[in-house]
Amino acid sequence: MPRTADHELRRAQMAEAVHRLIAHDGLDAATMAAVAREAGFSVGLVQHYFASKDDLLLFAYERMTADQLARVARLVTEGEADEQPIRAILLRCMPQLWPLDEVRRGEYRVNRAFHTRSLDNPTVAEVARQTAASVRAQVARAVENGKECGEVAKHADAELLAVELTAMIEGLADDLYREPELRVGERTAAEAAQVILERRLAAVFPGECRHYRGRSETD
Amino acid sequence: MPRTADHELRRAQMAEAVHRLIAHDGLDAATMAAVAREAGFSVGLVQHYFASKDDLLLFAYERMTADQLARVARLVTEGEADEQPIRAILLRCMPQLWPLDEVRRGEYRVNRAFHTRSLDNPTVAEVARQTAASVRAQVARAVENGKECGEVAKHADAELLAVELTAMIEGLADDLYREPELRVGERTAAEAAQVILERRLAAVFPGECRHYRGRSETD
DNA sequence: GAAAAAACCATATGGTCATATGGCAACGCG
DNA sequence: CGCGTTGCCATATGACCATATGGTTTTTTC
Numbered sequence: 001m002p003r004t005a006d007h008e009l010r011r012a013q014m015a016e017a018v019h020r021l022i023a024h025d026g027l028d029a030a031t032m033a034a035v036a037r038e039a040g041f042s043v044g045l046v047q048h049y050f051a052s053k054d055d056l057l058l059f060a061y062e063r064m065t066a067d068q069l070a071r072v073a074r075l076v077t078e079g080e081a082d083e084q085p086i087r088a089i090l091l092r093c094m095p096q097l098w099p100l101d102e103v104r105r106g107e108y109r110v111n112r113a114f115h116t117r118s119l120d121n122p123t124v125a126e127v128a129r130q131t132a133a134s135v136r137a138q139v140a141r142a143v144e145n146g147k148e149c150g151e152v153a154k155h156a157d158a159e160l161l162a163v164e165l166t167a168m169i170e171g172l173a174d175d176l177y178r179e180p181e182l183r184v185g186e187r188t189a190a191e192a193a194q195v196i197l198e199r200r201l202a203a204v205f206p207g208e209c210r211h212y213r214g215r216s217e218t219d
Numbered sequence: 220m221p222r223t224a225d226h227e228l229r230r231a232q233m234a235e236a237v238h239r240l241i242a243h244d245g246l247d248a249a250t251m252a253a254v255a256r257e258a259g260f261s262v263g264l265v266q267h268y269f270a271s272k273d274d275l276l277l278f279a280y281e282r283m284t285a286d287q288l289a290r291v292a293r294l295v296t297e298g299e300a301d302e303q304p305i306r307a308i309l310l311r312c313m314p315q316l317w318p319l320d321e322v323r324r325g326e327y328r329v330n331r332a333f334h335t336r337s338l339d340n341p342t343v344a345e346v347a348r349q350t351a352a353s354v355r356a357q358v359a360r361a362v363e364n365g366k367e368c369g370e371v372a373k374h375a376d377a378e379l380l381a382v383e384l385t386a387m388i389e390g391l392a393d394d395l396y397r398e399p400e401l402r403v404g405e406r407t408a409a410e411a412a413q414v415i416l417e418r419r420l421a422a423v424f425p426g427e428c429r430h431y432r433g434r435s436e437t438d
Numbered sequence: 439g440a441a442a443a444a445a446c447c448a449t450a451t452g453g454t455c456a457t458a459t460g461g462c463a464a465c466g467c468g
Numbered sequence: 469c470g471c472g473t474t475g476c477c478a479t480a481t482g483a484c485c486a487t488a489t490g491g492t493t494t495t496t497t498c
Contacts, residue, residue: 002443003495010445026339032486042447043486053486109338115393116335119328120245129397159403164387164415167394171386174334178348184378196383203422221473222465229475251456261477262457272456 010049011059014039018060023106027113030057058123061114064107065131072096076138086146087205090139094169094197099177100190108177136162143204151205161204168200229268230278233258237279242325246332249276277342280333283326284350291315295357305365306424309358313388313416318396319409327396355381362423370424380423387419 017039021030032053036043050056072093079089099108118125140162146152172193175182184192236258240249251272255262269275291312298308318327337344359381365371391412394401403411 001496002441003445003493005445026335031484033484044447044449044489045445047487048444048446112335112338116246116331118397119331120247125397132394132397157404160406160411160415163391163394163403163411164419167390167415168383168387169390170393171388171390172382174389175351175382175386178337178344178351184382185376187379192379192382196379196386200383221467221471222463222475224475250454252454263459263477263479264475266457267474267476 007049010041010045012063014041014046014049014056015060015063018056019064019106019110022060022110022113026109027057027117032056054121054123057114057117058127061110061124062127064110065127068096068107069131069134085205085209086142086149086151087201087209090142090165090205091198091201094165095194097169098173098190098193099180105177108173132166136166139165146205146207146209149209151207151209153206156204165200165204168197172196226268229260229264231282233260233265233268233275234279234282237275238283238325238329241279241329241332245328246276246336251275273340273342276333276336277346280329280343281346283329284346287315287326288350288353304424304428305361305368305370306420306428309361309384309424310417310420313384314413316388317392317409317412318399324396327392331396351385355385358384365424365426365428368428370426370428372425375423384419384423387416391415 014035017035018030021034021038032043032046035056036046039046046056050059075093075096076089079092096104097108099105114124115128118128136159140158143152143156143158143161147154147156147158152158176189176193180189182189182192187195233254236254237249240253240257251262251265254275255265258265265275269278294312294315295308298311315323316327318324333343334347337347355378359377362371362375362377362380366373366375366377371377395408395412399408401408401411406414
């Protein structure tokens with residue numbers, strides 16, 4: 001066998017370069033030449049690892065959404081370990097998708113770039129669809145769990161509430177990016193978004209949690 | 220004076236061509252050549268009426284947002300003429316921004332394209348900001364009016380509710396476009412969005428309207 | 439240590455784009 | 469009626485892009 005290289009590492013390096021470029025200057029800035037330069041490789045090598053630019057972009061997109069979901073999953077695990085009420089866990093997880101710091105602002109920009117791309121690219125659209133479905137399903141499950149542990153009223157429509165909550169999070173993210181300096185009454189935009197979320201969660205999860213007492217931690 | 224032409228008409232024709240192209244195939248499809256062809260003119264003429272492509276796109280964007288706002292304003296006027304409660308008026312206006320038919324799907328696509336463009340283009344960002352601010356202000360005013368006519372609780376935070384409602388509308392629009400075929404329980408996606416909106420509006424506007432009795436229609 | 443395969447690179451190619459340029463056609467005004 | 473302005477067009481120009489092509493370099497194995 002000849003010379004070897006870590007394929008996954010290379011692909012990750014290139015995907016990171018794509019991410020940085022899009023986060024900084026938008027999708028159009030992510031040309032093959034720019035990606036190669038940013039990652040410190042030649043154009044030829046990028047071609048070596050990705051059959052086409054479309055493949056490269058899709059890979060970078062999938063990577064980022066997976067990262068985001070993993071970050072949220074970690075917060076959920078931590079919250080469950082601390083036996084926090086579901087409402088509190090959601091309250092910490094959902095703002096992860098808000099552009100509140102430079103990292104998340106970058107992710108927001110990349111997300112938006114691909115969102116628009118998804119309008120004309122079925123493959124990207126499918127990734128976006130699955131990601132949204134996954135988030136929605138997790139929120140719906142959180143609401144269902146809330147019913148079992150007493151935080152949520154039994155008659156609540158978990159699926160419908162999940163749609164509402166995820167939509168609100170997404171919409172608020174747009175607002176926060178568009179006008180980070182906005183003031184709502186005496187609140188900053190970020191505080192306002194936080195309060196809005198708190199109130200909705202308080203309405204959906206009005207009860208006290210029976211802290212997993214005697215129940216096994218079934219995930 | 221020599222030969223004359225209707226400048227505003229020409230610019231409008233070109234803006235409409237831009238709209239059609241973006242609605243159908245995305246922002247990248249709106250090249251100068253494509254716009255010229257779509258509008259039935261030469262490239263040179265498009266250049267004659269717009270100093271640059273940026274100008275052309277900005278004009279098209281401003282035009283569309285103005286059209287949308289006008290359409291909503293018309294619904295508001297109609298609703299007020301019919302002495303409908305504010306809640307009912309909002310319930311009819313807000314779904315105007317949802318991609319429920321081909322026209323609005325097109326508008327949604329154009330909006331999204333420019334939204335992404337706004338991330339890297341301050342001029343476009345400013346238009347998006349002002350449009351969002353205008354919508355938010357109108358919703359906030361609707362809530363304030365609701366207080367006066369008895370539909371809304373006096374202690375409600377109109378500004379905060381306006382942020383929440385507009386964010387929800389925007390987020391639901393994304394959902395509806397992404398998965399128009401989604402079913403939420405027994406509801407279609409459109410029905411689900413409608414129900415979500417209805418319930419939120421019912422929560423914010425729980426009271427009966429004192430139908431403008433004895434009050435002048437101060438807009 | 440040599441062969442071979444993979445890693446990696448520089449550059450060519452063909453296409454597309456925004457914009458520039460130069461000119462023709464039409465029409466209002468004198 | 470003809471002059472001049474403006475409406476309008478065809479094409480040139482130079483930049484940039486994704487991808488193709490034909491290498492050179494490195495490293496492993498026998």
